[in-house]
Amino acid sequence: MTAEYENQRLWGVETQMVRGATERSQFSETNEAIFLTSGYVYKSAEEAERSFKGEIDRYVYSRFGNPTVGMFEKRLALIEGAEDCRAMSSGMAAVFAALACHLSAGQRLVASRALFGSCQYICAELLPRFGIKVEFVDGVDLSQWRAALSKPTNAVFLESPSNPGLEMIDLKAVCDLAHAAGALVVVDNVLATPILQKPFNFGADVVVYSATKHIDGQGRCLGGAVLASKQFIVEKVTPFMRHTGPSLSPFNAWVLLKGLETLDLRMQRHCENALTIARALEKQKGLTRLLYPWLASHPQHALATSQMTAGGSVISFELEGGKAAAFRLLNALKIIDISNNLGDAKSLMCHPATTTHQRLTPQDRARVGITDGFVRLSVGLENVNDLMADLTQAFAA
Numbered sequence: 001m002t003a004e005y006e007n008q009r010l011w012g013v014e015t016q017m018v019r020g021a022t023e024r025s026q027f028s029e030t031n032e033a034i035f036l037t038s039g040y041v042y043k044s045a046e047e048a049e050r051s052f053k054g055e056i057d058r059y060v061y062s063r064f065g066n067p068t069v070g071m072f073e074k075r076l077a078l079i080e081g082a083e084d085c086r087a088m089s090s091g092m093a094a095v096f097a098a099l100a101c102h103l104s105a106g107q108r109l110v111a112s113r114a115l116f117g118s119c120q121y122i123c124a125e126l127l128p129r130f131g132i133k134v135e136f137v138d139g140v141d142l143s144q145w146r147a148a149l150s151k152p153t154n155a156v157f158l159e160s161p162s163n164p165g166l167e168m169i170d171l172k173a174v175c176d177l178a179h180a181a182g183a184l185v186v187v188d189n190v191l192a193t194p195i196l197q198k199p200f201n202f203g204a205d206v207v208v209y210s211a212t213k214h215i216d217g218q219g220r221c222l223g224g225a226v227l228a229s230k231q232f233i234v235e236k237v238t239p240f241m242r243h244t245g246p247s248l249s250p251f252n253a254w255v256l257l258k259g260l261e262t263l264d265l266r267m268q269r270h271c272e273n274a275l276t277i278a279r280a281l282e283k284q285k286g287l288t289r290l291l292y293p294w295l296a297s298h299p300q301h302a303l304a305t306s307q308m309t310a311g312g313s314v315i316s317f318e319l320e321g322g323k324a325a326a327f328r329l330l331n332a333l334k335i336i337d338i339s340n341n342l343g344d345a346k347s348l349m350c351h352p353a354t355t356t357h358q359r360l361t362p363q364d365r366a367r368v369g370i371t372d373g374f375v376r377l378s379v380g381l382e383n384v385n386d387l388m389a390d391l392t393q394a395f396a397a
């Protein structure tokens with residue numbers, strides 16, 4: 001498997017997504033099998049002893065190793081161009097594992113301020129309870145990164161594009177500053193996906209995903225992943241997950257493997273639909289702000305085009321008229337659903353101030369641009385004319 005697997009790194013991404021890391025059982029099945037088992041049996045007590053000592057490389061317990069989960073991990077590592085990967089039960093489990101396996105009391109984390117609600121909770125509330133010092137910076141302002149990283153630092157955490165403000169962070173510049181400060185750089189690449197942005201190419205050390213989003217992309221299950229060097233995964237992530245147990249179910253791993261097979265095709269449609277809608281929204285009256293990385297009007301458009309290969313599935317905009325106008329728009333939608341998920345085949349819209357970012361104070365929300373009139377649209381795979389007609393009738397309402 002190992003030599004064969006390493007050769008698969010030379011395949012095109014489309015081949016990796018469909019065939020990468022497939023392991024067939026003795027039944028020679030076409031489709032990847034679901035090994036829905038918690039444990040494994042040994043031919044002898046001696047074999048069990050040697051397996052636990054690590055003298056035999058085999059599966060011993062599904063909390064930290066399972067053939068279906070392993071196929072998902074190896075396939076995602078191929079697509080990302082990472083040495084290794086550990087799957088987790090959700091995106092948040094992956095974010096927490098990536099930071100908690102590395103940081104200790106007394107150490108320092110610098111994070112961008114514009115974060116997904118639960119990522120913000122981990123950095124602002126949870127890690128400080130364990131004695132980790134956390135400093136937030138405005139991710140788009142390099143001078144703030146420079147100042148914060150003028151002190152020795154152990155880790156940097158950022159999202160680019162951020163959810164839901166679509167801020168773009170200069171990955172190369174921040175990675176260089178972080179490495180000079182001695183920090184490990186962890187990038188939440190959920191909105192970009194491995195198809196649109198490769199943080200490792202800009203110097204990132206760890207990439208985390210919520211596989212719930214585009215990787216499943218069909219609203220079926222939760223999942224997450226941490227990708228990094230073999231050394232970081234083996235020495236830090238694996239013991240952390242082995243002993244704390246944020247494990248991905250083999251069934252969910254199988255669903256996500258199937259999701260990977262069509263990820264690039266789906267991303268193409270997501271991005272085409274989103275760009276068409278974003279361009280149409282440029283002409284929409286009553287919007288006070290419109291954000292989509294592939295529009296020339298995006299504040300970091302040049303950075304977006306230098307780091308990503310397309311604009312992604314998410315468009316955010318602010319309505320004149322605040323919360324009342326936002327709720328009127330959401331309630332008038334007939335095709336697009338009101339939902340806080342994203343990256344789904346179905347187009348979904350949400351009001352971050354009262355849902356995903358409700359926990360933040362109004363001041364903290366204002367600092368990351370989440371005003372009362374701000375909505376996030378995750379553009380799905382439907383016919384784009386139907387989506388535009390739905391938006392047009394909802395705006396008219």
Ligand SMILES: *Cc1c(COP(=O)(O)O)cnc(C)c1O
Pocket residue numbers: 090091092093095116118119159163188190191209210211212213222223224
């Ligand atoms: C959704 C999301 C997460 C969390 O993923 P779950 O699978 O829901 O736990 C983390 N980061 C970003 C940017 C997200 O959008």
